[in-house]
Amino acid sequence: MKIVGLSGSVVGSKTRTVMNYTIDKFKEKYPDEDISLIDLADYDVQISDGRNYLDYTGDTGYVAKELMGADVIIIGTPIFQASIPGALKNIFDLLPVQAFQDKVVSIIVTAGSTKHFLTVEQHLKPILGYMKATIVQTYVFIEEKDFYQKEITNVDVQFRIERLVEDTIDVTHAFQKIREEKDDKYDF
């Protein structure tokens, strides 16, 4: 199973902090899986110009191909201006429609205000649904006060991330099984 974490912002450190913590948890609990992290701040990703994702080269091609090759994607995103960052939206624009078919996607959000709690429901989930992701319904919402000096200090957040990690793997296994059973029914 190929698991890719996507830290969806080129600004700030909270999302990266959470994603590092989450990826470490994945590695700790599921040491045999192929687990990696893409932090968009580390890559020079061009703005989508509409071509097929296979036609991009360099960092853009790398990021797009890594995500398309994944079975599981954990999206970490801050909330900017009541929506997801442009850097993250651009990733969706780079990929084909139905890019997330047969992929499980889970979400972790960092926000400066509780007022943005529903941004995931109203903004991110419709995109993922359109792109055919199997979404792990419960996401982890984290606020500024849960951090201190680039560490997660709120134990409840740590527990919730741990549960998200387990749920993500369980949902992936369940859907893989469903798909295998369904595919086995076909005579080709």
Add this chain to the structure above:
Amino acid sequence: MEKYRINPNQGLEFGLYTLGDHMTDPNTNKRISAEQRLKEIIRLAQLAEQAGIDFFSVGESHQDYFATQAHSVVLGAIAQATEKIKIASSSTIISTLDPVRVYEDFATIDLISGGRAEIIAGRASRVGVFELLGYDLRDYEELYEEKLDLLLQLNENEVVNWQGEFRAPLKDARVLPRPKEGSMPIWRAVGGPPASAIKAGYAGVPMFLAMLGGPAQSFKTSIDAYREAARSGGHDPAQLPIATAGFFYAAETTQQAQREMYPYINEGMKLSNGRGFPKQHFAQGADPRDVMNIGSPQEIVEKILYQHEMFGHQRYIGQMDFGGVPFENLERNIEYIGNEILPQVRKYTAKK
């Protein structure tokens, strides 16, 4: 329809097209050489002709896993190797080529073939070709419309005066040689939503409609929109042929056809577009109302007739070699077409 060398009284024309893909056979993990692939394409055209198939076309694709980037050269070889089958491109990426050069090439192929060549002009689905040949992807729409328009003008007039944005102007330019009958059929390749079909209709250009899968009913929308736009543009839709194109594969039973073809389509889609073909969608393709012609010869005949009744089109073109299908399977398919499919299709679509 005479202008397009089509006689509807003889019934629905049947053709084959190849995109010239050059892929590993997923069953054997072996890939033949590009040389062998090209020779097999030429051989396939000869076999198609012997089986009485009306039409054979070769696509242009500039990316990994393809071998017919120089598709007009391949068509030149096919022109020489065959005698009566109609030959064409499917499609020529007119957006990134010089229409003058394209016209010179295809008029030449028309003369070599004794008046059998046609051009199907498309605008590229994968767009790596824009960078490769030095064009700006932002001009995607404009390049296509301008260059297709010039290509059509070159076909209609031996001497052309022309000015556009993406090519040096033409002043009293004579584009030679002329095709055998002075002009040749040029089609507009159309896919996806009806917007492009409407443009084809309004301009009075024959439409080549790609339809890989999905209900026939959905494609009827594009066909209706095409004819309606043609009427608004002052053209007679009865004089404008429509061709449809899509996946084709015949075997003794539909189950066997699906079993044999699925790995090729699934792996081929992964290599060409980055995503496989979901089994669920492929399974639905066997429904008589779906456009995918993969099944037993009898079921394919019924589907083609169902589509013909719905669309009233003049030509159907099947793609049966996608994804590294071995040549012997293609030979077997040609036998099915020649012996079982063509006679039935003609019997029921030709006007007595």
